[in-house]
Each structure stands twice: as structure tokens, then as C-alpha cells.
Amino acid sequence: MKVEALYTYPIKALRAQSLDTAQLTKHGFAYERRFMLLEPKNDAETNTTTYRNMHVAHDPAGTLFFPIFHYPSTPDAKDGTIEVTFKPPKNTSTSEQSLTIPLEPDTSDLEEIEITMHKSPTKAYRMPAKYTDWFTSCFGYPVILAYLGTNYRPVLMSTSPSNPPSTTTTWLSSLTTTATSLLPSSLNQSIPQNKTNEITFSDCAPYLVVSRTSISPLSDRLSDGTSADITKFRPNIVVSGAAEPWEEDYWASLSIGASNSDKGLTLSCAHNCARCKSLNIDYETGAPGTGPGGRLLAVMQRDRRVDPGMKWSPVFGRYCFLGNGSEEGGTVRVGDEVVVEGRNEERTRFDWKGLATT
Structure with a gap:
């Protein structure tokens, strides 16, 4: 084989x-799957925010996004990126657009959030508004981009x-x-x-x-x-x-x-x-x-x-x-x-x- x-x-x-x-x-x-998308859910009564994990089955528009790694120039460099291109269906008027995301973001000033996937918890970092706003505009509903960092599940x-x-x-x-x-x-x-x-x-x-x-x-x-x-x-x-x-x-x-x-x-x-x-x-x-x-x-x-x-x-x-x-x-x-x-x-x-x- x-x-x-x-x-x-x-x-x-x-x-x-x-x-x-x-x-x-x-x-x-x-570098695989160290980023994921979440839909924030705000509870007005408790003034808290929870996050719904986004999956292909429930968020099929994710299949219109094409990410590509650009690996670091050297093993110690932090210049790697992920270029994501959104390619809407041909029968729509929406234009193709792209976003560049740092492969290893600086997390020192990022908000830490709790994520649980299939009862397996971890901590992650909420990426800045420029990234979450871009995904929100493409999906048509609120979306945030989360980065795992050095955490694991x-x-x-x-x-x-x-x-x-x-x-x-x-x-x-x-x-x-x-x-x-x-x-x-x-x-x-x-x-x-x-x-x-x-x-x-x-x-x-x-x-x-x-x-x-x-x-x-x-x-x-x-x-x-x-x-x-x-x-x-x-x-x-x-x-x-x-x-x-x-x-x-x-x-x-x-x-x-x-x-x-x-x-x-x-x-x-x-x-x-x-x-x-x-x-x-x-x-x-x-x-x-x-x-x-x-x-x-x-x-x-x-x-x-x-x-x-x-x-x-x-x-x-x-x-x-x-x-x-x-x-x-x-x-x-x-x-x-x-x-x-x-x-x-x-x-x-x-x-x-x-x-x-x-």
C-alpha cells in the first residue's frame, strides 16, 4: 500500500x-487545528458569554474558506502565517476576499477563554477584532477566531x-x-x-x-x-x-x-x-x-x-x-x-x- x-x-x-x-x-x-471558530452566545440575564463550537455539519459555509500555511522562514522565526481565502458560491454577488493570520500570535494581550469540545476542556485565546470581524462578515453571523497557543485537550x-x-x-x-x-x-x-x-x-x-x-x-x-x-x-x-x-x-x-x-x-x-x-x-x-x-x-x-x-x-x-x-x-x-x-x-x-x- x-x-x-x-x-x-x-x-x-x-x-x-x-x-x-x-x-x-x-x-x-x-501546526494543525490550532485555530478554530466559535459563535458567541450572550446571556443578557447573567451578563455572560458562552461559545458554540463551529463544525462543518452545523456551519457548512466553512467549506468556502481555503486556508494555506506559510511556514516560518527558520525553526526559530515567528514569521509564519495562515492565508485564508473566502470563495463564495458562483451564483452570488459576494466577492472573493482574503485574510492573513499570524501562525503563532503573541498571546500576551489576548483575552483567555474556556473551550470544551466533546467534554474535553482547554483554554484558548480570543484573537483581535480584525480577525473576528472578517469571519463575521463572511459568515453573516457573529463569529470569533480562537487560538489554542501552547494549550492542549x-x-x-x-x-x-x-x-x-x-x-x-x-x-x-x-x-x-x-x-x-x-x-x-x-x-x-x-x-x-x-x-x-x-x-x-x-x-x-x-x-x-x-x-x-x-x-x-x-x-x-x-x-x-x-x-x-x-x-x-x-x-x-x-x-x-x-x-x-x-x-x-x-x-x-x-x-x-x-x-x-x-x-x-x-x-x-x-x-x-x-x-x-x-x-x-x-x-x-x-x-x-x-x-x-x-x-x-x-x-x-x-x-x-x-x-x-x-x-x-x-x-x-x-x-x-x-x-x-x-x-x-x-x-x-x-x-x-x-x-x-x-x-x-x-x-x-x-x-x-x-x-x-x-
Whole structure:
């Protein structure tokens, strides 16, 4: 199998940026999802403000925003930026416009706010008015831009006991199984158990891996020759060349790029990813789809509700962590070889403490 595509998400719930190479860290691709959008809700009676997390499923206009990283000129420089371009639907009179955001803002004078995603709390910083006002004008309702800074969120998902992988290698057997206070001891043995289980504004895990082979049976069920769009599944890594659709349900561990280095990189596959109505959004109009693509979730409901931990939701793809045998800063490339190093005898069960959305 091969790495077919790599995607990163500079700002949560906006479009992805396609990459040829990506640097891996224990928290995901470098700089990924350290910004997110929130809708402020003011309570006049208590004179307090709460913040609604914005997601593609409920804020589909986010698919009209195209962010691109401009990385720092040197490792120590602070001159990196994110350029965001808003491209309204073609049938509107709104003009295309862009905004430049510092990749690592100075937070010394920024208001600190509390954010909770899927019951996983963290602190973040409210970006200045010039940024929030721009997003507000594009969305048409109040929106603020939040920056995570050096904060992280605890990973709250877990797995129930399962059979050990049917095949293992030296690196896999070396993974630790020491439970943390956040994760129960019943976790699948292939998941690294230590304080590295923290994430940015990603929903549940630092990485999401999907298989190209599993798209074909979904496309076959859509009418008018429509193909299912794999980018709607919001993957980080797209793998091509799997022998059978849905075999990834049982992946426990992956080795990537071993042929290009002495060690390669390893990913521990923790869970199958449950899906929501974000799959039905038309990315060209920034609204719920009206054609065959707008029924993708229903198509998957037929036979992809295979995880008893999320029995009402179909699954597609695997949530992953950087394996304990991998060093941070390693690079994955399009075209890298992918090898399944471990397989579970049964599907993992999503045992959740917070709702997963994309």
C-alpha cells in the first residue's frame, strides 16, 4: 500500500490544505487545528458569554474558506502565517476576499477563554477584532477566531478490551500499556498510554487515516455516476492499495515510509471513526447537498453501522496516534510505502465520553 494523499487543517472546520510532505508530532501534523471558530452566545440575564463550537455539519459555509500555511522562514522565526481565502458560491454577488493570520500570535494581550469540545476542556485565546470581524462578515453571523497557543485537550475516548493484534513486529511489542488518569486500563494494547495523549482542536485523535479502496462501494451506490468525495471524510492520510474494502476496520498499527529511512514512522490505530451529516454538505455551495452526494450518510447507514459503541453512526477510517517507536519531527511523504504491522481479530469498540463529529 502507499500514501496517496496528505491533508492538514490549519483552522478547524474550514477546508483542508493538500500536502506533498508532512511533519508528524504527537499532537498531529505540525501546526494543525490550532485555530478554530466559535459563535458567541450572550446571556443578557447573567451578563455572560458562552461559545458554540463551529463544525462543518452545523456551519457548512466553512467549506468556502481555503486556508494555506506559510511556514516560518527558520525553526526559530515567528514569521509564519495562515492565508485564508473566502470563495463564495458562483451564483452570488459576494466577492472573493482574503485574510492573513499570524501562525503563532503573541498571546500576551489576548483575552483567555474556556473551550470544551466533546467534554474535553482547554483554554484558548480570543484573537483581535480584525480577525473576528472578517469571519463575521463572511459568515453573516457573529463569529470569533480562537487560538489554542501552547494549550492542549485531554483525549477522552477509550476502547473496550479486545483480542491482541494477530500479527506484531518488534516496534509494536515495545509499545507501553501503562494507563493514564484520563484513559482506562482496558485500552487496546497498541495505543501508547502516557501523557502524549493530548490533542489540539482535532475531535478525538491526532490523526485520521482512510482507505481509498473503501470509497468504491460507496460511489457505486450513488446515482448518476456520482463519486463519493474522500475529502469530505476529513482525513489526514489517504492510503491506496488495500486489498479489500473496510479491511482498515481491523488495523491495529501501521508502518509508513520504512523503505525511505532506517526506522520509518509508526501509527497506532485506536478506533474506527463514526460519521455525521457533515458528509452530506456540498462543498461548492457551502450548504447541505441536494443531489446524490447529499445522501452519502444515508447510503452508509445501510451496512456501516458496525461499531457497537456508536451504533447509530456509520464508520469510515481509523483514528490514530503516533506510535511510541516513532520520534517527533519525522516526515511522511506522498508515495511512501504503508505496511499493516498489526491487525485486531475483532473490531475495536468506540467507548466515548464526548460526541465525535468532523
